[in-house]
Amino acid sequence: METYYDPKDLGSFAEIGKDAPELAGKFFDYYNEVFAEGDLTEREKALIALAVAHTVQCPYCIDAYTRACLEKGSHLGEMTEALHVVTAIRGGASLVHGVQMRKIAEKLSL
Template sequence: MTEPLYPAPSRELSAKRRALAPETERAFQAFSRQVFADSALSGKFKQLIAVAVAHVTQCPYCIAGHTKAAMRQGASAEELMEAIWVASEMRAGAAFAHAALALTAMEEEQRPRAE
């Protein structure tokens, strides 16, 4: 059997990461707490955004962690799936929109070349 692409999260890995850059890790943790605190947007809404973004960035750790955090904040399975569908549309929409680059390149390639 092959090894998984992503190692399972563990206290040991977290400790190693923290030991290599403790001040940065503390600053990141403080930043994260501030970002996800209730303010103009509720913590639940912020976690739903995080779930959608995690699907676009395709981070398996963020998908699992923010899905669980969203549920702890009161998000339903239906709300989570809608957030994932929004992410899916945005990812597909970006590919669709970027077709303009390919269409432009096709036009440029079909133009007669000046010799």
């Protein structure tokens, strides 16, 4: 079945530079530098990327960073915990706006 998302497209990501090579070059240089070992390890960065990939719900990123996490030595327990961290923040971000709701409601109410 045809879909908008094809796993093979991930391997063609570099083609995005065909009509704007300088911008793509700067992006990929930055991208590669971001994921290099720094104060955070490559493994830790891959876990962050995996978690964020779920919040932006990017299938390419989920595919790529699931593989990257496994190849950098993370296991499914750690990867799942990382998802719960971003899920808690995402849910918390909704819930904390309830304070705004309550303030407005209180102001409007007798």
